[in-house]
Amino acid sequence: LAKTTQPISMDSYEGQEVNITCSHNNIATNDYITWYQQFPSQGPRFIIQGYKTKVTNEVASLFIPADRKSSTLSLPRVSLSDTAVYYCLVGGNTGGFKTIFGAGTRLFVKA
Amino acid sequence: GAVVSQHPSWVICKSGTSVKIECRSLDFQATTMFWYRQFPKQSLMLMATSNEGSKATYEQGVEKDKFLINHASLTLSTLTVTSAHPEDSSFYICSASYGTGTEAFFGQGTRLTVV
Numbered sequence: 001l002a003k004t005t006q007p008i009s010m011d012s013y014e015g016q017e018v019n020i021t022c023s024h025n026n027i028a029t030n031d032y033i034t035w036y037q038q039f040p041s042q043g044p045r046f047i048i049q050g051y052k053t054k055v056t057n058e059v060a061s062l063f064i065p066a067d068r069k070s071s072t073l074s075l076p077r078v079s080l081s082d083t084a085v086y087y088c089l090v091g092g093n094t095g096g097f098k099t100i101f102g103a104g105t106r107l108f109v110k111a
Numbered sequence: 112g113a114v115v116s117q118h119p120s121w122v123i124c125k126s127g128t129s130v131k132i133e134c135r136s137l138d139f140q141a142t143t144m145f146w147y148r149q150f151p152k153q154s155l156m157l158m159a160t161s162n163e164g165s166k167a168t169y170e171q172g173v174e175k176d177k178f179l180i181n182h183a184s185l186t187l188s189t190l191t192v193t194s195a196h197p198e199d200s201s202f203y204i205c206s207a208s209y210g211t212g213t214e215a216f217f218g219q220g221t222r223l224t225v226v
Binding site: 034036041042043044045046049087099100101102103104 | 115117145147154155156157202204206214215216217218219220222
């Protein structure tokens with residue numbers, strides 16, 4: 001399982017775009033990149049998943065360069081409710097494969 | 112999306128007693144479920160992989176006799192913390208998926224406090 005490295009914490013203001021980068025230098029050919037969000041005392045919530053290039057859904061975008069050794073989660077126009085811990089995971093598509101969590105990035109959105 | 116439900120959401124028990132936590136996939140069948148433990152301000156730590164109809168696979172350092180896992184059906188896995196002690200107090204979370212090629216869905220977690 002590829003190890004991931006993320007910033008420990010980030011601060012932002014409401015309305016700003018937030019980009020959280022994750023390094024995964026040892027990513028394997030069949031590994032996917034998945035991001036989860038976790039609020040205090042709740043289970044993680046799936047945000048987005050990708051394999052290469054760019055993926056976008058209603059809440060975020062995921063940018064993956066050609067070498068796939070890193071990825072960037074982009075949250076457009078964050079609000080106070082986006083204050084949470086964000087985890088980047090790399091591995092076989094999480095379904096059916098054990099998912100190892102790194103330390104995550106604690107995002108704090110200020111008014 | 113698929114829903115995974117844990118019960119109870121929180122539990123307080125006396126030291127030395129056992130506590131059972133249930134994890135259910137409400138609208139899909141899950142051949143594999145995972146159990147995690149999370150201490151305050153820390154990340155999730157994988158405890159074990161639960162496979163329907165077979166013995167669970169435990170991660171290194173997790174006592175299988177203390178944390179009993181049963182996956183009796185495709186929609187239910189249980190974690191029993193036996194002879195609980197205050198150091199077992201933690202947030203326990205399960206996850207499940209409906210197959211390879213899909214993402215994992217997490218339960219809401221169970222806060223265990225051993226007094």
